[in-house]
Amino acid sequence: MSKNTLSIVTPKDPKNEILTPNDLNKSGKQSHTFSNLKFLYFFRNIDISAPSLISTETLNSEKDGENHYSIGVLVKMDKIDKNGKKFSKEEAYKLDPSKSLDEIVAEVMELLEAEGTHEKSRALLLETQDSRKYITEELLKSNRIDKGSTLLLGTSPDRLVSHILKLLQKRESEAELQRGEIADYWHQNLSYLLAYSEDVVFNRIFITKNGLKILLSIDKNVQESNFQKILTILMAFLDDNLIDYKDILNHNPEFTEMLINILNERTSNGDVKLLQKTINLLERGLQEVPAVRVQIFKLLNESPILHTRISDKDENIQLASLMLVNSVLFMSRDNEQIENALLNKLKQRIFNSLIKLGRLREENAVGTFQRIYLKLKYEKDITSRGDAQSVAQQQLLAKVVKNLEKDNWESVISRNLSDHPLFEFQTSVGILPLRCLESFSRKHRDDCMTIITNNATRHKGMFPIVAAANEVVSILISSLDFKSDQIISSEYHELVFGISSESFEEIFAAIFLAFWTSWRDAKAVMADFKKVINVLKEQVKLSLTATVSTIQQFKKNLAQNNYHSLVEAQNIFKGDEDLENHKSVLLVKEHLRKEVKKVVEENRLMLMERTCKFTDANNKKSFVYMRLDKSRRHISIDTKSSTFEGAFTSSSAKHVQIRNMLKVYQGIETKAVIDKGAKQKRKMIDYSLVFAIQHKVAEGESxxxxxxAENATTVNTWVDGLKSLLGVSFFPSESLTADVEHLLQLRLKIQLIDFQEIQIPTNFKPIESLQPPPKEWIYSTY
Structure with a gap:
């Protein structure tokens, strides 16, 4: 039997039926009104479906073939006998959660011999080690009252809200108070509201009784002196999905301007929490109201305040400011371009903060900025294909020629072009290679001239400058995981994110020169281009496994993993490469790919049939257990608290049919979903581990x-598996692609074994020497 007390809390003054925060903060071991009650003991009910756990202490029952659970309580009362002696009396009771909440409250009050107070003014509260909240009908019927909980009997939320609203509206008392007393008066009343706003039941009733309007109508001077409390209360309403930011603006249109003024005027010396709440609310408004986005975008571009806050001495302000900047940049529109100078300035601020603090506590926030920074700075180049009509691209070509003091583009690449040179950049990486070549021709002019001289004297061994630049940029983007939702956080990514505004171009130059060195060492010709590329990929891969804290270190790693050290390993696979790249083999591979992909997807579904544990992104204290039932075409989902220690059971789980699933989100796509209602929204989440399932709950409702997820493997397994079940075309994860390629290689090698001993003739017999076909094969057109 558990020794956790199930006790009641009542007001200190029996005449006052409203609990104050001080009353609620009591340990609950005293009863101020009911002298005959000392303690109630509570033990967790055991599910009847688990016979091995049944004990004589359970109060479960089974009626009509159905399982019923009840809350077992043991009431321990101190009583006085006829002789005046105290004695303890224990009685066991069970509360039936199938009854209405009002009935249970009345029953508890009767157990406590507290019939004198009307049950409508009382309510039950559930207290755990981490929180205290009102018990609702849903909580009772969902069997989520865990072992170790404490039950409190307190003022009903409806009565409590009415009392708080009365205090907030009691303006006539201000005339009788001095200025300091007014501040104390509002400080006390807002403190009460702040304490109660942690409970969603209280908040819901407060909003329905027009509490938001009353809260925002408090006198401006009073409001400023207690602004931190008001902002915290508003964030609680937003986090509970009871209001939107636009609801605040409807009652106070100048609210955003007020927040921006606080951001400009306050310092972090004594207003850390106020500034943090201000930035958090601005971020929330940024996501929900387009007009707020315009205001904050203007603030970022025209005011130094956000730049200053990123370098604030307080880490919490730094982090909140950085997340606000991330949201602004992520949500910027095409007509809201961020200049490179401003981006580089922001990058320098963040880099200085990293150096100053050694490392920010929240690495993911910095990683998110890096990814957004690279996207804003280079994505336009990637998405822009070579266009002969583009004046800007023609000017970029002219810059390369000018840097090398050449007459035209052909003299730069030492070959004749049948088409316009910009057509060479109609690849998946767009004109980014051209931009990198412009930087390379400017900063590494001597190396560039050496390559051009080689091309002029060795026609067969001519180094394909443009093709090499395209491949190097592809390798660089792949190593950065540039287009994915993965958060950038490695040393290599910090190197690209480094002090120089052209770090990306400098890394390109290092890899490009390594390519040229390998080409020269191999004495390669155009037919060897793909083989040298394979060596370069291995060279870059090995160089990234070592320390790469500086560009010089990266160049040193590339030199150590040179062509000569890798060529032996490359030659081992040379024969296989030639065979696998044969046209006929490629056709067989494409034929097998669909079959192999189906096998890998079936493997993902098998893994989903095992129970997996996830954390609820909107509630850190809840775990979600999920399992696929492939035969019934549904997913079993069971939500448990973090204190849950039992096993997953399908009987207590809800089932979501595959046909009712609408969409599966992954990575950064889930940001808007999390921000809508997560209380930890303001803390950075590793979006590489997040996914979301949208499913239909009723007609027109989802x-x-x-x-x-606990790791990337789990999230990729579930996302790939769910998307394959939905039957939609999707871009597979890297793990699924790797498994498909690996299995495809094995299948291909098995099939090629049959052809090992077959000698394919080089010369074929003349047609005349062949036997004529059978007559029945000939179709007459007469």
């Missing part, structure tokens, strides 16, 4: 469940 619900989105956002989950955080």
């Amino acid at each position: 619900q989105t469940m956002t989950l955080v």
Whole structure:
């Protein structure tokens, strides 16, 4: 039997039926009104479906073939006998959660011999080690009252809200108070509201009784002196999805301007929490109201305040400011371009903060900025294909020629072009290679002239400058995981994100020169281009496994993993490469790919049939257990608290049919879903581990469940598996692609074994020497 007390809390003054925060903060071991009650003991009910756990202490029952659970309580009362002696009396009771909440409250009050107070003014509160909240009908019927909980009997939320609103509206008392007393008066009343706003039941009733309007109508001077409390309360309403930011603006149109003024005027010396709440609310408004986005974008471009806050001495302000900047940049539109100078300035601020602090506590926030920074600075180049009509691209070509003091583009690449040179950049990486070549021709002019001289004297061994630049940029983007939702956080990514505004171009130059060195060492010709590329990929891969804290270190790693050290390993696979790249083999590979992909997807579904545990992205204290039932075409989902120690059971789980699933989100796509209602929204989440499932709950209504996996393998397994079940075309994860390629290689090698001993003739017999076909094969057209 558990020794956790199930006790009641009542007001200190029996005449006052409203609990103050001080009353609620009591340990709950005293009863101020009911002298006959000392303690109630609570033990967790055991599910009847688990016979091995049944004990004589359970109060479960089974009626009509159905399982019923009840809350077992043991009431321990101190009583006085006829002789005046105290004695303890224990009685066991069970509360039936199938009854209405009002009935249970009345029953508890009767157990406590507290019939004197009307049950409508009382409510039950559930207290755990981490929180205290009102018990609702849903909580009772969902069997989520865990072992170790404490039950409190307190003022009903409806009565409590009415009392708080009365205090907030009691303006006539201000005339009788001095200035300091007014501040104390509002400080006390807002403190009460702040304490109660942690409970969603209280908040819901507060909003329905027009509490938001009353809160925002408090006198401006009073409001400023207690602004931190008001902002915290507003964030609680937003986090509970009871209001939107636009609801605040409807009652106070100048609210955003007020927040921006606080951001400009306050310092972090004594207003850290106020500044943090201000930035958090601005971020929330940024996501929900387009007009707020315009205001904050203007603030970022025209005011130094956000730049200053990123370098604030307080880490919490730094982090909140950085996340606000991330949101601004991520949500910027095409007509809201961020200049490179401003981006580089922001990058320098963040880099200085990293050096100053050694490392920010929240690495993911910095990683997110890096990814957004690279996207804003280079994505336009990647998405722009070579266009002969583009004046800007023609000017970029002219810069390369001018840097090398050449007459035209052909003299730079030492070959004749049948088409316009910009057509050479109609690849998946766009004109980014051209931009990198412009930087290379400017900063590494001597190396560039050496390559051009080689091309002029060795026609067969001519180094394909443009093709090499395209391949190097592809390798660089792949190593950065540039287009994915992965958060950039490695040393290599910090190197690209480094002090120089052209770090990306400098890394390109290092890899490009390594390519040229390998080409020269191999005495390669155009037919060897793909083989040298394979060596370069291995060279870059090995160089990244070592320390790369500086560009010089990266160049040193490339030199150590040179062509000569890798060529022996490359030659081992030379014969296989030639065979695998044969046209006929490629056709067989494409034929097998669909079959192999189906096998890998089936493997993912098998893994999903095992129970997996996830964290609820909107509630850190809840775990979500999920399992696929492939035969029934549904997913079993069970939500448990973080204190849950039992095993997953399908009987207590809800089932979501595959046909009712609408969409599966992954990575950064889930950001908007999490921000809508997560209390930890302001803390950075590793979006590489997040996915969301949107499913239909009723006609025209849908619900989105956002989950955080324990590792990348789990999230990729579930996302790939769910998308394959939905039957939609999707871009597979890297792990699924790798498994498909690996299995495809094995299948291909098995099939090629049959051809090992077959000698394919080089010369074929003349047609005349062949036997004529059978007559029945000939079709007459007469």
